[in-house]
Amino acid sequence: MIRGLYSAAAGMIANFTRQETISNNLANLNTTGFKQDLIAIRQAAEVPEARQLSGLFEVPYPTRPGPTPLGVVGTGVVTDPVAVDQTQGDVRETGNELDLALVGPGYFQMQTPEGQTFYTRDGRFSRDGVGRLVDAKGNFLMGDDGPIRVAQGSVQIDPDGTVLSDGEEVDQIRVMSFQPDTPLKKIGASGFVPVDPSAPPTFVDQNTVVQQGAIEASNVDPNKAVVEMMSAARSYEAAQRMVQLNDSVLERAVNDLGRV
Amino acid sequence: MLGAFRGPASGLIANQGLIDVISNNLANINTPGFKQSRVSFQDLLYERTPPVPDFSSPDENQLTDRIGAGVKIAATPRSFEPGALIQDNDPLHMAIQGEGFFVVRTADGGAAYTRDGSFTRDAVGRIVTRDGDVVLPETRIPADARDIRVDRNGLVFARLGDGTGDDVEVQVGEVQLARFTNPQGLASAGGNTFLATENSGPALVGYPGDEGYGTIAGGSVEGSNVDMAEQMTQMIVGQRAYAFNARALQTIDQMLDLANNLRR
Numbered sequence: 001m002i003r004g005l006y007s008a009a010a011g012m013i014a015n016f017t018r019q020e021t022i023s024n025n026l027a028n029l030n031t032t033g034f035k036q037d038l039i040a041i042r043q044a045a046e047v048p049e050a051r052q053l054s055g056l057f058e059v060p061y062p063t064r065p066g067p068t069p070l071g072v073v074g075t076g077v078v079t080d081p082v083a084v085d086q087t088q089g090d091v092r093e094t095g096n097e098l099d100l101a102l103v104g105p106g107y108f109q110m111q112t113p114e115g116q117t118f119y120t121r122d123g124r125f126s127r128d129g130v131g132r133l134v135d136a137k138g139n140f141l142m143g144d145d146g147p148i149r150v151a152q153g154s155v156q157i158d159p160d161g162t163v164l165s166d167g168e169e170v171d172q173i174r175v176m177s178f179q180p181d182t183p184l185k186k187i188g189a190s191g192f193v194p195v196d197p198s199a200p201p202t203f204v205d206q207n208t209v210v211q212q213g214a215i216e217a218s219n220v221d222p223n224k225a226v227v228e229m230m231s232a233a234r235s236y237e238a239a240q241r242m243v244q245l246n247d248s249v250l251e252r253a254v255n256d257l258g259r260v
Numbered sequence: 261m262l263g264a265f266r267g268p269a270s271g272l273i274a275n276q277g278l279i280d281v282i283s284n285n286l287a288n289i290n291t292p293g294f295k296q297s298r299v300s301f302q303d304l305l306y307e308r309t310p311p312v313p314d315f316s317s318p319d320e321n322q323l324t325d326r327i328g329a330g331v332k333i334a335a336t337p338r339s340f341e342p343g344a345l346i347q348d349n350d351p352l353h354m355a356i357q358g359e360g361f362f363v364v365r366t367a368d369g370g371a372a373y374t375r376d377g378s379f380t381r382d383a384v385g386r387i388v389t390r391d392g393d394v395v396l397p398e399t400r401i402p403a404d405a406r407d408i409r410v411d412r413n414g415l416v417f418a419r420l421g422d423g424t425g426d427d428v429e430v431q432v433g434e435v436q437l438a439r440f441t442n443p444q445g446l447a448s449a450g451g452n453t454f455l456a457t458e459n460s461g462p463a464l465v466g467y468p469g470d471e472g473y474g475t476i477a478g479g480s481v482e483g484s485n486v487d488m489a490e491q492m493t494q495m496i497v498g499q500r501a502y503a504f505n506a507r508a509l510q511t512i513d514q515m516l517d518l519a520n521n522l523r524r
Contacts, residue, residue: 016515017327020264023508024303024328027271029501030278031301031331082326096339124300126337127442129461136300136334151441152472185326188305189334222504233511240518247523 003075005246007044010076011239014041017079018232025220026229033089033122033190034218036225040080046072084184084192089121089219091211097155098125098133101216104208106175107192109142110135117142119176119202121216122190137189143171157212173210176202263329264512270330271505274301277333278498285486292346293376293452294484295338296491302334337444343375343485345477351408352379352387355482358474360437363465364393364453371396372453373438373446373463378481387416387433391451399433410435410478414468437473438463 021039028034049070091101100123102108107119118139125133125141131151133141140147143163153166161173178184183195278299288294306326345355354377356362361373374389382388385400401408405418407429416433440446445459456463468476 012519016264019508019512019515020267020327023264023267023271023505023512024330026501026504026508027267027274027330028301028303028328029271029504030275030497031303034303037326037328095341122302124337126444129441129445129457129459131441131461136302136337186303186306186328188328189302222500226504226507229508229511233515236515237518240522243522 002250003073005243005250007074007076008239008242008246010044010078012236012243014077014079015232015236015239019229019236021082022225022229022232026222026225028218029220029222031122031190031218032124032215033120034220035087035089035121035186036085036218036220037186038083038085040083041077042080044075044078046074049073084186085219087219088216090217091214092217093214095213096124097213098127099123099213099215100125100157100173101211101214102175102208103211103216106177106208109174109176109202110139110191111142111147112139118187118191118193119184120190120192123215135189142174144174145171148173157210159209159211161210175208175210177208178202264516265509267328267330268505268509268512270304270332272502272509274331274333275498275502275505277336279495279502281336282491282495282498285491286488289484289486289488291376291452291484292378292481293343293374294486295340295343295375296484296486297336297338298494299336300334301331303331304329338446338448339485340443341485343483345480346483347480349479350378351410351479352381353377353479353481354379354410354414354435355477355480356437356468356474357477359472360439360466360468360474361443361454361463363396363436363438363463364389365396365398366393366449366453370455371463372449372455373440374451374453375482376452377476387435389451389453391453393451393453395435397434397436401432405432408432410476412469412475412477414476435468435476436465437468438465439473440464 018039018041021037025036049072050068088103091103102121102123107121108123110118110120122135125135127150128134128138131149133148133150148163148171150163150165150170156164157173158164161175163170163173178194184192185195187193281297281299285296306328356375356377361375362377364372364374366372372393376389378390379387379395380390381401382392385403386398387395389395399416401416401418402420405420408416408418410416414435415431417429418432419429440456440463441461442459445457445461446454447457449455466473468474
């Protein structure tokens with residue numbers, strides 16, 4: 001009985017986590033290069049259930065001592081680790097020469113001013129005071145020769161990432177990709193780092209095209225998100241009803257059972 | 261638990277900011293030399309939430325429920341796309357065709373930069389902006405100057421004398437242009453002017469028509485570069501995103517209400 005109360009509560013907690021994930025996706029409906037989070041909920045561990053009172057009132061099971069086993073019972077629901085949906089977002093033309101969209105599975109390699117590396121698909125760059133290509137936070141876009149620097153003149157970027165300034169080749173953007181199924185985690189500001197910082201070797205991706213004058217929009221589908229949200233809210237409500245039901249059954253057990 | 265409100269609330273705030281920026285762009289649709297801003301959003305930090313204990317999971321560290329904290333406006337960079345040229349035949353009005361900014365001296369003596377070339381003369385003949393900031397290099401146009409015109413290299417010519425016939429056209433002044441490595445790093449100072457910052461890099465001053473600098477079109481001003489259609493589209497996008505976030509906020513509120521009423 002008490003176990004049912006906890007199972008129902010687990011249903012509430014899991015659906016609330018689901019709701020938080022969906023609302024974060026919806027908040028990032030217009031965030032360039034955003035990849036939505038997917039959260040799965042699944043059945044929690046099953047535990048063996050046995051006839052609790054067997055030792056007192058019944059003849060014990062002939063071959064085994066202890067309570068009579070009845071089978072298994074679930075203990076509610078848990079959320080699985082959040083996965084990132086890496087599907088391509090819509091590519092939107094902006095016409096700005098330093099807006100870059102990646103078409104394909106790669107990432108821009110970025111470096112913070114402190115020297116830390118991360119990866120992003122948010123390709124809205126501008127130039128800093130000395131002409132390096134930077135994102136909105138001042139992190140550097142990396143090329144084969146370190147931060148890409150175009151001090152003067154117009155910038156042309158070829159589909160393979162070659163940066164040309166006034167027709168002269170300056171550098172090549174490092175478009176990196178990870179081995180399939182490498183888990184990535186988000187660090188905010190559309191940045192990703194591999195979950196395991198040491199392991200996965202990254203390599204320059206040949207299948208990804210850099211498109212100049214465009215950005216990759218968020219891959220959140222608001223229709224799906226709203227339906228998911230309704231589903232989460234209703235599942236939460238159902239679990240809440242189960243908590244209340246368990247509560248009222250317990251109430252009867254406490255108050256009415258002993259009454260003659 | 262109450263942190264769940266942060267995600268959608270940040271979405272409301274950020275999209276409100278988007279609407280604010282669009283409103284400002286639309287308000288300046290007729291401001292000469294105005295450059296529209298756009299909004300770039302960024303997702304906020306991700307934090308691990310305490311997962312529901314699952315005793316079947318072999319490794320507790322595998323549970324990495326990282327829930328994002330929402331969204332924020334990272335920057336509102338300006339677009340320095342040229343605006344349309346509006347001819348008004350005012351001799352001291354100038355429009356820059358190409359890159360560069362007019363250099364002006366503000367009231368506090370510092371240099372500011374503008375694309376708004378709707379200049380006039382002040383009492384002593386200096387070329388000034390409509391706010392009275394002096395256009396550099398400082399020139400004095402004699403009071404009797406007639407037929408003032410500005411050529412494509414920013415040189416100001418006029419005829420002097422009493423108009424008796426044989427006055428020749430002489431140069432009475434000039435304007436210079438400043439360029440920046442990163443114009444988007446300029447700080448807006450109001451009155452259509454910008455200030456140099458560390459982000460923009462120092463001003464590179466040169467003459468109109470030089471390599472890399474624009475030329476001057478006299479008798480015209482540069483119109484605002486606000487694109488009405490784009491702004492209206494963005495406004496709808498912002499409004500809808502706002503509504504989605506409001507709905508998420510409402511849903512979370514209803515869920516917490518259910519939790520609050522667990523015990524009747």
